[in-house]
Amino acid sequence: MNATHQYLFDTARAARLGNPPPPAPGTHDLAVLRAARDRRRFARVLAGRPARGGLRTALSRAVLFGAALFGASRSGPSRTALSRTAPSRPAPAPCRRPAD
Numbered sequence: 496m497n498a499t500h501q502y503l504f505d506t507a508r509a510a511r512l513g514n515p516p517p518p519a520p521g522t523h524d525l526a527v528l529r530a531a532r533d534r535r536r537f538a539r540v541l542a543g544r545p546a547r548g549g550l551r552t553a554l555s556r557a558v559l560f561g562a563a564l565f566g567a568s569r570s571g572p573s574r575t576a577l578s579r580t581a582p583s584r585p586a587p588a589p590c591r592r593p594a595d
Contacts, residue, residue, distance in 0.1 A: 543589040 498520040536546040
């Protein structure tokens with residue numbers, strides 16, 4: 496049984512009992528993803544890390560690690576070429592809790 500079958504069963508049961516029908520599958524998916532993203536950002540701020548840019552930083556580290564691991568001749572661009580393509584702006588200062 497998939498989500499559509501369960502939705503149809505729940506809709507029929509709600510109609511039989513006189514209750515309002517349940518929301519269709521996928522109705523609140525974007526809201527759940529946004530809430531998960533906001534919670535992750537909030538946790539990063541509490542830990543003293545920047546709230547944004549974690550994925551990009553991790554991917555750039557993975558690319559640099561792969562270039563160092565397999566050598567520049569096999570992986571394509573050299574490590575120095577990758578460092579020049581990094582963003583030139585400094586990282587934002589970590590958020591601190593206000594003093595009481």
